[in-house]
Amino acid sequence: MADPALPVPRRRRRGRPSGGATDARERILDAAVAEFEAHGYDAATIRSIAARADVDPALVHHYFGSKADLFTAVIDAPMQPARFLPEILDGDLDGAGERLVRFLLDLWEQPDFRRRGIAVMRAMMGSKRTANILVGFVSREILRRITTRLGGGDDARRRAGLVASQIVGLIVTRYVIELPPIAEATPDEVVAAVGPTLQRYLTGDLEG
Amino acid sequence: MADPALPVPRRRRRGRPSGGATDARERILDAAVAEFEAHGYDAATIRSIAARADVDPALVHHYFGSKADLFTAVIDAPMQPARFLPEILDGDLDGAGERLVRFLLDLWEQPDFRRRGIAVMRAMMGSKRTANILVGFVSREILRRITTRLGGGDDARRRAGLVASQIVGLIVTRYVIELPPIAEATPDEVVAAVGPTLQRYLTGDLEG
Incomplete structure (x- = not known):
């Protein structure tokens, strides 16, 4: 179903609770949507998105890269x-x-x-x-x-x-x-x- | 050309310099566009729009009524x-x-x-x-x-x-x-x- 030409984010990693990584990814995406909605793209920061998702900012970078990459992931989702x-x-x-x-x-x-x-x-x-x-x-x-x-x-x-x-x-x-x-x-x-x-x-x- | 069913704002008033009222109206509309653009509708105020247009807030109310009416006038213009x-x-x-x-x-x-x-x-x-x-x-x-x-x-x-x-x-x-x-x-x-x-x-x- 997924296009092999596109990077497919890993959904799970061995040694972590099943679904944990997926949950964190989804929480970050939801937090990004909420931050972009509340403050606009320019004012939203990786730090504020991480705080809202209750994760470390490094995890946001790990999954999504830059703020622009995260915005692209938010676009891609719907x-x-x-x-x-x-x-x-x-x-x-x-x-x-x-x-x-x-x-x-x-x-x-x-x-x-x-x-x-x-x-x-x-x-x-x-x-x-x-x-x-x-x-x-x-x-x-x-x-x-x-x-x-x-x-x-x-x-x-x-x-x-x-x-x-x-x-x-x-x-x-x-x-x-x-x-x-x-x-x-x-x-x-x-x-x-x-x-x-x-x-x-x-x-x-x-x-x- | 204008629809008689719509309220047509007066363009000029006797006893004022020719074009003065039109200028003020246009300045207020431009200021409203700029304020709505810069701060969004909810944060923009009649007072901030008047300040940007360099007119008294009472003049904004006089020409356009409420903030919602002014927004409608901004929509109507284009x-x-x-x-x-x-x-x-x-x-x-x-x-x-x-x-x-x-x-x-x-x-x-x-x-x-x-x-x-x-x-x-x-x-x-x-x-x-x-x-x-x-x-x-x-x-x-x-x-x-x-x-x-x-x-x-x-x-x-x-x-x-x-x-x-x-x-x-x-x-x-x-x-x-x-x-x-x-x-x-x-x-x-x-x-x-x-x-x-x-x-x-x-x-x-x-x-x-």
Whole structure:
């Protein structure tokens, strides 16, 4: 399921209580989300995140590296592009638009994912620095995969960007600001309405 | 040009130097944008905004009312729905999707609009309170107009929401986070790609 090209964090280590490392990692991620939410990216520190997670700051560095790396891990958690994109893109490209929006809704309807995802969207908008980290992540992990699947080149790159534009707008209006007609629609209604948009961006005529 | 249903602030008053009131209003709006950007909505105060604009706090209250009203005025400035939506919607509905995206790009390509617009998008994402003010504004001033033009009812309301989802996503990816393939596209390319999406949301088949 995981992409072998990405570093996969070790979930357990021998000689430690089963699940202990996983717990600490998850606690650190939760603490990072809370600190980024409460104080913004620039004011949050590895030290304050470690204190909130009740671990040594060295452990945060050990698992995640720098603050920017930790922020990237926080982004990765709700989006999980290495997990879902290959599945969605490897099948028949004709159904990929619908599969993509359905997968995203399945993920974001889960309260834990949504909480982290909203924190990421807020941080992304909060400052140029977090926006740049997110743009780097989205470009590398999401747009590159879509672009490659579409055969590469400028046209494929633009198609991937258009897909991102509708996905970002859907997530912001449905989950972050909760604009009533979008927030109240059923997942099936959203898939029926937005799936064809993503499909056209992936494979349709874009010249008008 | 202005919607008679909306309160139109007086631009000038007799007995004051010509343009003086306009200047003060604009200075207050600029100061509000800067304060909301620098400290967030919750921490900004009428007093701090007045100090930045070099006016008496009573003048801020006089022109704009409460802090929430002032925030609404800041939202209105870059979006100006009362000005552009009737023009766009009153014509042939078949071309409205393209007209809408072209108008938005014309507006947002102007640096002054963009600066304020980005501040609004940031504030919107920053807290539940500003999100609610923005959702109220967008529902009242934008979605209601589109819904009415489409004949009213739940289907029309959902169509208006879908239009908003793509517009928000386009603005966030092109202007706020500057996702390269969307930020680098020419306005004509964006219109050709996104216009048909808005058109389908307005008048097309949404049942798949």
